Amino acid sequence: MARLTMTPEEYIQKYGPHISDSPATGWDAKPAPEKLVKTHCCFCGMQCGIKLAVAANKVVGFEPWEDFPFNEGRLCPKGVKRYMQTHHSDRLTDPLIRTGKGFRKASWDEALDLIVSKIRGIQAQSGKNAFSMMSGVSLTNEKSYLVGKFARIALNTANLDYNGRFCMVSAGAGNKKAFGIDRAANTWSDIPKAKVIWIAGSNVSECFPTLIHYIWKARDQGAKLVVIDPRMTAIARTADYHVAIRPGTDSALNQAILHELIRKEHVDRDFVEKRCGGWSELARSVETCTPEWAGEICGVNSDLIRKVAELWGNTKTSFLLHARGIEQHTKGVDNVLSNINLVLATGRIGREGCGYGTITGQGNGQGGREHGHKCDQLPGNRDIENPVHREHICKVWGITDTELPRKGKSAVELYEAMHAGEIKGMINICCNPMVSHPDTNFAREALEKLDFFCVIDFFMSETARYADVVLPGSLQEEEEGTTTSAEARVVRIRAAVTPPENAWTDTRILLELARRLGKESFFTYPDNEAIFNELRVASKGGTADYAGITWERIEKEKGVFWPCPEIGHPGTPRLFEDQKSYHPDGKFHLHPTPYRLSYETPDTEYPIYLTSGRSVFHYLSGTQTRRIKFLVDQCPGPVCEMHPALAKKLQVSAGQLVTLETRRGQLTVPIQVTEAIREDTVFVPYHWPERLAVNQLTVHALDPISKMPEFKVAACRIRPATREEATKLRSDYANLKLEAPRT
Ligand SMILES: Nc1nc2c(c(=O)[nH]1)N[C@H]1C(S)=C(S)[C@@H](COP(=O)(O)OP(=O)(O)OC[C@H]3O[C@@H](n4cnc5c(=O)[nH]c(N)nc54)[C@H](O)[C@@H]3O)O[C@H]1N2
Ligand SMILES: Nc1nc2c(c(=O)[nH]1)N[C@H]1C(S)=C(S)[C@@H](COP(=O)(O)OP(=O)(O)OC[C@H]3O[C@@H](n4cnc5c(=O)[nH]c(N)nc54)[C@H](O)[C@@H]3O)O[C@H]1N2
Ligand code: SF4
Numbered sequence: 001m002a003r004l005t006m007t008p009e010e011y012i013q014k015y016g017p018h019i020s021d022s023p024a025t026g027w028d029a030k031p032a033p034e035k036l037v038k039t040h041c042c043f044c045g046m047q048c049g050i051k052l053a054v055a056a057n058k059v060v061g062f063e064p065w066e067d068f069p070f071n072e073g074r075l076c077p078k079g080v081k082r083y084m085q086t087h088h089s090d091r092l093t094d095p096l097i098r099t100g101k102g103f104r105k106a107s108w109d110e111a112l113d114l115i116v117s118k119i120r121g122i123q124a125q126s127g128k129n130a131f132s133m134m135s136g137v138s139l140t141n142e143k144s145y146l147v148g149k150f151a152r153i154a155l156n157t158a159n160l161d162y163n164g165r166f167c168m169v170s171a172g173a174g175n176k177k178a179f180g181i182d183r184a185a186n187t188w189s190d191i192p193k194a195k196v197i198w199i200a201g202s203n204v205s206e207c208f209p210t211l212i213h214y215i216w217k218a219r220d221q222g223a224k225l226v227v228i229d230p231r232m233t234a235i236a237r238t239a240d241y242h243v244a245i246r247p248g249t250d251s252a253l254n255q256a257i258l259h260e261l262i263r264k265e266h267v268d269r270d271f272v273e274k275r276c277g278g279w280s281e282l283a284r285s286v287e288t289c290t291p292e293w294a295g296e297i298c299g300v301n302s303d304l305i306r307k308v309a310e311l312w313g314n315t316k317t318s319f320l321l322h323a324r325g326i327e328q329h330t331k332g333v334d335n336v337l338s339n340i341n342l343v344l345a346t347g348r349i350g351r352e353g354c355g356y357g358t359i360t361g362q363g364n365g366q367g368g369r370e371h372g373h374k375c376d377q378l379p380g381n382r383d384i385e386n387p388v389h390r391e392h393i394c395k396v397w398g399i400t401d402t403e404l405p406r407k408g409k410s411a412v413e414l415y416e417a418m419h420a421g422e423i424k425g426m427i428n429i430c431c432n433p434m435v436s437h438p439d440t441n442f443a444r445e446a447l448e449k450l451d452f453f454c455v456i457d458f459f460m461s462e463t464a465r466y467a468d469v470v471l472p473g474s475l476q477e478e479e480e481g482t483t484t485s486a487e488a489r490v491v492r493i494r495a496a497v498t499p500p501e502n503a504w505t506d507t508r509i510l511l512e513l514a515r516r517l518g519k520e521s522f523f524t525y526p527d528n529e530a531i532f533n534e535l536r537v538a539s540k541g542g543t544a545d546y547a548g549i550t551w552e553r554i555e556k557e558k559g560v561f562w563p564c565p566e567i568g569h570p571g572t573p574r575l576f577e578d579q580k581s582y583h584p585d586g587k588f589h590l591h592p593t594p595y596r597l598s599y600e601t602p603d604t605e606y607p608i609y610l611t612s613g614r615s616v617f618h619y620l621s622g623t624q625t626r627r628i629k630f631l632v633d634q635c636p637g638p639v640c641e642m643h644p645a646l647a648k649k650l651q652v653s654a655g656q657l658v659t660l661e662t663r664r665g666q667l668t669v670p671i672q673v674t675e676a677i678r679e680d681t682v683f684v685p686y687h688w689p690e691r692l693a694v695n696q697l698t699v700h701a702l703d704p705i706s707k708m709p710e711f712k713v714a715a716c717r718i719r720p721a722t723r724e725e726a727t728k729l730r731s732d733y734a735n736l737k738l739e740a741p742r743t
């Protein structure tokens, strides 16, 4: 048993409120912790170090892990409350099988036998690819790799995709096009060394609270800050320049900025000519993109565009960050490339204080997008259609090329195929599409058409309610493994406790299913470390090369940055130090990004822009945070942020219930009147299910390259809610056991 760093009395004195703050329902945790387990927060891509306090096989609290180099003990509101989910009374503890009246408990044998017979039946009748799998990147690297191999070998289906399709794929595709590698180019420690910080489409303060410290450090040293967001977020309020852009127009803004950089001779000619490919075509593409032209499109003052271009052009060091605000569009890849063009045109990359990075969203959004979770990908970020890449993986897995499925359908395309009746079965692990899928009414119809649907989760998510079989899986803190943080640091996840009662680890479930599907010989791992060691071999030679990373090294070095091709290799905190990309020609590739409209823009019928995102108090589909009383008290349900001028025009006022309508559906919410948003745009956070889901309203149109859905732009109209809608809303809150909005 590990020794405590302080006595139980000191612990309770210092952290008492946390350990006595028991979950909304269920056990009252008072025991003094017996051990502290150094691991990482299960939520966002920051992967903050945390010490979980454990007593009697229960997580009873936490302590800050002050010597973990990224967050140095700092945590956000979700991080400090995360431990309260572990033994929540809502945990699923037995397999469940659907009956005419709901679910009944079943034995593992019965549930697994049923799943296997359904897989066999569907595949025999409709072909291998009629059975599909959806996965998620709250899963560790080991589980992500295992899911990829399980789908390809045990299910032998091409149709596997993951929830990063809603999150990181536009950034990934843009990064691969420009750099030949998909990760942030620098570690966060370069941020304080930069003199201009540029944040495009990220609500950093609410979504990556522990990253803010690095930005403050840069500010303390005189850095200027530019924020591009339709809303004046907390970070935008502190910026030197806030560009309150119209949703869906970032590529036009960036084209005009590039136009200005060229006109004012701020381009690093030597860098673009020697180190980049495609400069003259790119320069030509922005010849007519004046600030006036972009100002009209983006709904911002052309002088402001000139000022930010001047700031970006004049600095010697800089760090550009972006997140889903620019990526979740039908032109997400173009938006990403247009930001990268600004970095490359000024040659500020691969050096101290000269950085670029997309901020990875989910806990393992980085590692989980590298090791074969995606419909078009094999481990090591290899391409499933590339014969050389296929050969390497076939060798590692001991199969022939004909046994390895080819490229499958991406997440939304899977749902379209389910809706069309082509895909008839699915296993869903770690994804809650009934909240997070665009156009949830369409997603529901698709789920209802399945002949068989299985969900592996530790809570009865809104999606699990549509399942035929629900298997009780495990939380991050119940298995050994690794994740890869947003700065590409591979870190160790420690098992603090074992799954409660009759729940199994996710790994055990997948291995047992593989065995029952007759593929045991491909899945003989004595422990999770053996899975990681196979992942190392599978990734070797790929761009996401983990070959030199061991669990032991990670622990000793407090994380190792990939690529790390050999044991003796130090890892790669900063990419491109040799001023070369990972493309075979070693050049950075510039791409013109001609502006095009979003899939749906406001018109006379639906005149208002609707965009969506997050609140600091909830995580994604909310399954994990809507059960924690403190977080629910802080933020019980969605609100519609609206500018006072729009409220006046619509003759509605603060707190009033309104109904938002789009061509897909409607949503009744209270209004939050705020000047911190454009007059033509409303914003709704998306963490709630069913009739509280903003995704009833969104479009499922996709970026043609990344297949990312356009969460960030839809056209809506707004009117006061009717009496029936208000009553319905109150019953929705009652069903969710929440206090209804006071209106
Ligand atoms: N509290 C909390 N933190 C989280 C998460 C969570 O659910 N809750 N989720 C994690 C995950 S998976 C992710 S992906 C990240 C997301 O992190 P972010 O991308 O930072 O968060 P979002 O709220 O999705 O969107 C960011 C901003 O984009 C703006 N925006 C909307 N449309 C546009 C546009 O067209 N252009 C520009 N420039 N901006 C636009 C919105 O106003 C919003 O402020 O957060 C991670 N961290
Ligand atoms: N309108 C709108 N919609 C959006 C977005 C937006 O900005 N606007 N953002 C999109 C983004 S960026 C994202 S990332 C997606 C996320 O969308 P989802 O993937 O649906 O979100 P999660 O809440 O992470 O769902 C994970 C589910 O798996 C479970 N789970 C978590 N960890 C584990 C685990 O280790 N094992 C098992 N077995 N289960 C686990 C949770 O209980 C939960 O039910 O939402 C997208 N949807
Ligand atoms: S910033 Fe992200 S990783 Fe850190 S404590 Fe908050 S949710 Fe967890």
Ligand SMILES: [Mo]
Residues within 6 Å of the ligand: 166, 167, 168, 361, 362
């Ligand atoms: Mo995400």
